Amino acid sequence: MHARRATRPLLWLALTLAALAPLTGRAAPDPAASDDTLVTELATDHVDITTHFTGEKILVFGAISRPGDIVIKVKSPTETVALTRKVQIGPFWLANGKIKVSNAPGLLYLLSTEPLDKLLPAAERDRYGLALKDALQDAKTDTKPKGMGDWQAAFMRLKADEGHYVEGQHAVRMDSKRLFFTSINLPAKIPLGAYHLEFYLVRDGKVVAQQTRKLNVQQVRIERWMSNTAHETPWGFGIVYTLGAMFLGLVLGVVLQRDRDD
Amino acid sequence: MEIFLPIAHMDVNILLIVAFGAVVGLLSGLVGVGGGFLITPLLIFIGVPPLVAVATGAAQIVGTSASGSYAHWRLGNVDLKMGIILLIGSWTGGAAGVFIARALQQSGQFGNMVTFLYVVLLGFIGVSMLLESVKAIRNAGAPPRPAKEPKGIGAVLGRLTASLPGQMDFPISNLQLSFIVPLALGVMVGVLTSLMGVGGGFIMVPIMIYMLRMPTKVVVGTSLFQLLFTTAVVATMQAGINRAVDPFLATVLILGSAVGTQWGTRLGARLPAEKLRLVLALVVVAVAIKMLTGILITPDETYSMAVVVQ
Numbered sequence: 001m002h003a004r005r006a007t008r009p010l011l012w013l014a015l016t017l018a019a020l021a022p023l024t025g026r027a028a029p030d031p032a033a034s035d036d037t038l039v040t041e042l043a044t045d046h047v048d049i050t051t052h053f054t055g056e057k058i059l060v061f062g063a064i065s066r067p068g069d070i071v072i073k074v075k076s077p078t079e080t081v082a083l084t085r086k087v088q089i090g091p092f093w094l095a096n097g098k099i100k101v102s103n104a105p106g107l108l109y110l111l112s113t114e115p116l117d118k119l120l121p122a123a124e125r126d127r128y129g130l131a132l133k134d135a136l137q138d139a140k141t142d143t144k145p146k147g148m149g150d151w152q153a154a155f156m157r158l159k160a161d162e163g164h165y166v167e168g169q170h171a172v173r174m175d176s177k178r179l180f181f182t183s184i185n186l187p188a189k190i191p192l193g194a195y196h197l198e199f200y201l202v203r204d205g206k207v208v209a210q211q212t213r214k215l216n217v218q219q220v221r222i223e224r225w226m227s228n229t230a231h232e233t234p235w236g237f238g239i240v241y242t243l244g245a246m247f248l249g250l251v252l253g254v255v256l257q258r259d260r261d262d
Numbered sequence: 263m264e265i266f267l268p269i270a271h272m273d274v275n276i277l278l279i280v281a282f283g284a285v286v287g288l289l290s291g292l293v294g295v296g297g298g299f300l301i302t303p304l305l306i307f308i309g310v311p312p313l314v315a316v317a318t319g320a321a322q323i324v325g326t327s328a329s330g331s332y333a334h335w336r337l338g339n340v341d342l343k344m345g346i347i348l349l350i351g352s353w354t355g356g357a358a359g360v361f362i363a364r365a366l367q368q369s370g371q372f373g374n375m376v377t378f379l380y381v382v383l384l385g386f387i388g389v390s391m392l393l394e395s396v397k398a399i400r401n402a403g404a405p406p407r408p409a410k411e412p413k414g415i416g417a418v419l420g421r422l423t424a425s426l427p428g429q430m431d432f433p434i435s436n437l438q439l440s441f442i443v444p445l446a447l448g449v450m451v452g453v454l455t456s457l458m459g460v461g462g463g464f465i466m467v468p469i470m471i472y473m474l475r476m477p478t479k480v481v482v483g484t485s486l487f488q489l490l491f492t493t494a495v496v497a498t499m500q501a502g503i504n505r506a507v508d509p510f511l512a513t514v515l516i517l518g519s520a521v522g523t524q525w526g527t528r529l530g531a532r533l534p535a536e537k538l539r540l541v542l543a544l545v546v547v548a549v550a551i552k553m554l555t556g557i558l559i560t561p562d563e564t565y566s567m568a569v570v571v572q
Contacts, residue, residue: 085565
């Protein structure tokens with residue numbers, strides 16, 4: 001199983017290389033920057049979250065017509081999170097203080113061939129939003145507590161701990177200076193929705209080509225139905241589930257009782 | 263075998279949840295207590311958000327008490343008049359509790375409150391059970407002493423309730439009592455159901471037997487009847503208002519505890535009752551201590567984060 005998996009990236013690469021051969025041939029005679037070509041591919045365009053989902057590795061690969069560095073930004077839809085803080089009151093550590101942070105991406109990956117600060121000057125990184133701290137740029141909080149800096153630092157730290165904000169400085173690997181590949185390692189708990197993947201080809205401190213792709217992360221079947229129902233029609237769900245629990249209890253009582261009498 | 267819980271929003275091992283249900287069911291089958299007060303702390307220990315643990319605990323009790331209630335109803339052990347007054351109280355208390363839970367959850371204090379309530383309650387129940395069962399094991403073999411006349415607080419409360427207005431006859435319980443007493447008892451139990459995810463039998467049963475002097479079989483039937491319909495309303499409200507009942511979690515717990523209760527009842531018939539109570543007392547004290555140390559030990563990370571589903 002493992003061996004078979006390991007060969008897959010190479011297979012994909014070979015296919016891409018074959019597909020790209022005429023293209024690179026065409027691009028080679030003219031060294032103008034505008035002729036930089038970036039071809040990208042994802043092993044899949046969707047991720048299905050089922051009850052058994054424990055994370056997924058998605059192979060991402062592509063080819064470039066002339067040598068350069070690659071930066072890949074993966075961004076999920078925004079989500080709202082509640083941050084709570086514990087403080088010591090007397091001998092007890094108690095929750096004290098809570099803020100809601102909205103409009104920040106649930107997941108943000110920056111994967112590149114080299115550390116970003118080596119590849120691009122600060123102005124360029126800002127322009128394309130290529131820093132993890134940019135996640136909080138458009139974020140809103142419901143209150144403005146004292147020590148906002150601590151809350152922000154905690155947000156970034158917890159996001160990193162959960163594997164939601166990741167900077168992979170050497171995560172993208174180059175092969176023969178024309179082909180690149182990496183894998184997006186999604187953890188078990190991830191936001192749903194359309195993820196945007198932005199690919200940047202970087203040379204001499206500038207972005208010379210870019211491309212975007214989408215990855216759909218969706219909850220499937222009963223899980224989706226269940227959580228939608230519970231959130232969209234909470235009373236209906238509550239009444240039906242409670243009656244169901246009562247019925248289940250009665251049935252179990254009858255079945256197990258009969259079992260015991262035998 | 264990991265499954266993703268749609269409301270708790272986390273992965274759990276389904277076998278662990280079945281085991282929780284089975285162990286608590288086993289204990290309740292052995293000793294004859296509900297065990298709701300063990301489910302909620304166990305869920306919190308594995309990282310289920312406290313409000314989801316409490317709401318799911320109530321839903322779980324609906325499933326585990328349904329068949330017992332039905333059996334007692336058929337045997338005529340339910341004092342319906344008493345039960346309905348209790349329910350009016352517990353529905354009121356339960357509804358108030360659900361809104362209190364929402365307010366506490368919004369200010370981020372719900373977890374603190376649950377922890378304190380459980381430490382106090384489990385500590386009290388555990389220690390008194392421990393003392394009682396140690397005494398019972400020492401006295402094993404000695405003839406049972408006749409019940410003492412109530413003294414101290416019991417007698418004062420007895421005189422007080424006799425002087426309350428609204429005295430009523432409860433023929434099935436063979437009792438005359440002010441309706442205020444079961445109403446107040448119901449309110450208290452309802453609040454506990456909403457805030458702790460317990461059925462409240464551990465409060466209801468002793469008060470009915472020792473304070474109100476109701477016949478034991480009517481106590482069991484009536485408290486089960488009250489408990490089923492209180493948890494049913496509270497579970498519905500927790501889903502409707504707080505969206506906190508996790509259907510996967512509750513269903514797995516119901517299945518686990520149904521099986522556990524069967525084993526417990528069979529096993530309990532063969533084991534000495536005093537020693538069983540001692541085991542349960544030790545479990546309860548251990549859970550209380552674990553909850554207490556949870557807020558005494560300095561956490562590695564003082565901040566925590568949870569996704570808010572809109």
